[in-house]
Amino acid sequence: MLSPRNRVSFELPLCAGILVASISLAVLAPTFATADDAAPAAETGQQASWEELVAAKKSAYARLEEIQKSFGTAQPEEQQKLRQEAGEMIANLRQNVFPKLRVQAPERLKSHPDDVDAAEIVLEISYSENSFAEAARVADMILEQDPTHQLAANLGGISHFAIHDFEGAATILEQARDNKVLVPQLSQVYLDNARKYQEYWQEEQAIRAKEAAATGNDxxxxxxxxxxxxxxxxxxxxxxxxxxxxxxxxxxxxxxxxxxxxxxxxxxxxxxxxxxxxxxxxxxxxxxxxxxxxxxxxxxxxxxxxxxxxxxxxxxxxxxxxxxxxxxxxxxxxxxxxxxxxxxxxxxxxxxxxxxxxxxxxxxxxxxxxxxxxxxxxxxxxxxxxxxx
Incomplete structure (x- = not known):
């Protein structure tokens, strides 16, 4: 299960292959700043540029990946230092980077449809907010450019599953498996059930149609x-x-x-x-x-x-x-x-x-x-x- 939205935790070591998704969901769990929240910074000229924010995100993710790789073999004292460093980096991302990216990313994606960085951020945000239809749409955009994009393949496959597009989920997750970018800890259960759920959904829709046709005391x-x-x-x-x-x-x-x-x-x-x-x-x-x-x-x-x-x-x-x-x-x-x-x-x-x-x-x-x-x-x-x- 994923962490509760109101309680953010970042525990090392993370499962191999799940780092980016785990970091994203940990960082994105809190409530985001709105456009109104970000307005004062823009008015005073203090708002960081898109390029600066993306660079800060990538730099932090790269360091967090290094921490993940070295954590398992580190001594207990060093592990504690790594935990502290990771926690501080995620706190900075949550407080100073992602709220601003959250405000800028949708408009950036509209004006630059091929900007994968913007698409990734919109995908991460949409998924973390249970906005699965939007997450599926953006994941499809990314996968059209790069079918091996791990984050888009996994979050996109789950998002299609979430909106009852089980055929789409199966296609994406099977391709992720074949391309060796599937994150089993995150997506395996959906891959295993996507084909079955196509049949289940047909059965469920037939039941719902019958229920919708009922009248009176029925x-x-x-x-x-x-x-x-x-x-x-x-x-x-x-x-x-x-x-x-x-x-x-x-x-x-x-x-x-x-x-x-x-x-x-x-x-x-x-x-x-x-x-x-x-x-x-x-x-x-x-x-x-x-x-x-x-x-x-x-x-x-x-x-x-x-x-x-x-x-x-x-x-x-x-x-x-x-x-x-x-x-x-x-x-x-x-x-x-x-x-x-x-x-x-x-x-x-x-x-x-x-x-x-x-x-x-x-x-x-x-x-x-x-x-x-x-x-x-x-x-x-x-x-x-x-x-x-």
Whole structure:
């Protein structure tokens, strides 16, 4: 898994071949300066030129690569010095280089479409912000010029996977493998599943078309989260996970989720919430609480849905231990499906139908201001529960 967006870490040694992507994601994890933030520097003539900023980035990356290569054989005292140097360099990149590149790169790419440096930076930024459609577009531009570009091949392949272009993902990642630029620690799971997901996506689209055609009491329930980032509308898969949906609706109608925060957000993976200990002022550890009972996993039932971008899925600490915690996925997550991970699968019980941009922007401590059932079927929603162990 990638590091949470709100917590930046740079730990050595890094896996061989993953250095550039790891540095980029570590540097880009914080919130970027906006154009308005950068304006005062421009007005006072203090803004560094594009060329100076790119040179600073390349110089830092080169030194970080040297640190990576020498770290494994260094003595403990020297390793500590290398860690400190790497940390200081990344801090400088975060504070003084990337915020300015973030402002300048999009315009630079517009005016210089063949500028690979600008394209790389836009790609890194888009990917780190879960803007996978833009990341895929820019990666395609880079790969058209250089099919062996490692960063573009890996982040581009994952980004195509994220936007449900599984054929495009397979093509890019297979070419990366053949060109020996695939980073297995980052991209292997997507390469392994891209072809399978083409079939899964066709099946999912057929199910969604049938659901969209339903009328009256056959329509699926919906819930709207009003969050501190914006609204998220979710359709619930009552036909496929009826007890999980009954539990969720029951909790929503009891105002259980009002005031609860997203306590765990991992860029390029998911945003998790639903723990009552995440409320402001609760002294207990966020992520350790529930509704006082558990429900059985329904992922092992026939017809269980798979994870795609925007899936609503049950969080748990082991089979049949879920209760109120859930997560919303940024992209398809094959490793959480039953066919890939039978002992660690999670029940998909809904999907985002509006507000996926809000899901992409969620950060730790963003709050669910209110949760409202906006549509449901004409029956009681009473889940079957188990005593909390």
């Amino acid at each position: 329509q699926l329930p919906r819930v709207v989260f009003k969050t501190s980032r914006g609204d998220i509308e979710i359709e619930l898969f009552e036909d496929d996970a009826p007890n999980t949906v009954a539990n969720f609706i029951s909790l929503v109608e009891k105002d259980f989720y009002d005031g609860i925060r997203f306590h765990r957000v991992i860029q390029g993976f998911m945003a998790q919430g639903g723990c009552p200990h995440s409320r402001e002022g609760d002294p207990a550890t966020p992520g350790t609480g529930g509704p006082g009972y558990t429900i059985d996993c329904e992922v092992y039932e026939e017809g269980a849905r798979r994870h795609f971008a925007g899936s609503l899925s049950m969080a748990h600490a082991g089979r049949d231990s879920g209760g109120s915690q859930f997560f919303l996925t940024h992209l398809p997550t094959p490793h959480l499906n039953r066919d890939m991970n039978p002992n660690g699968a999670h029940t998909v019980f809904g999907r985002v139908v509006n507000g996926m941009d809000v899901v992409a922007d969620l950060e730790v401590n963003d709050e669910i201001l209110s949760a409202t059932v906006t549509r449901k079927r004409d029956h009681e929603y009473k889940p079957e529960t188990n005593p909390e162990s």
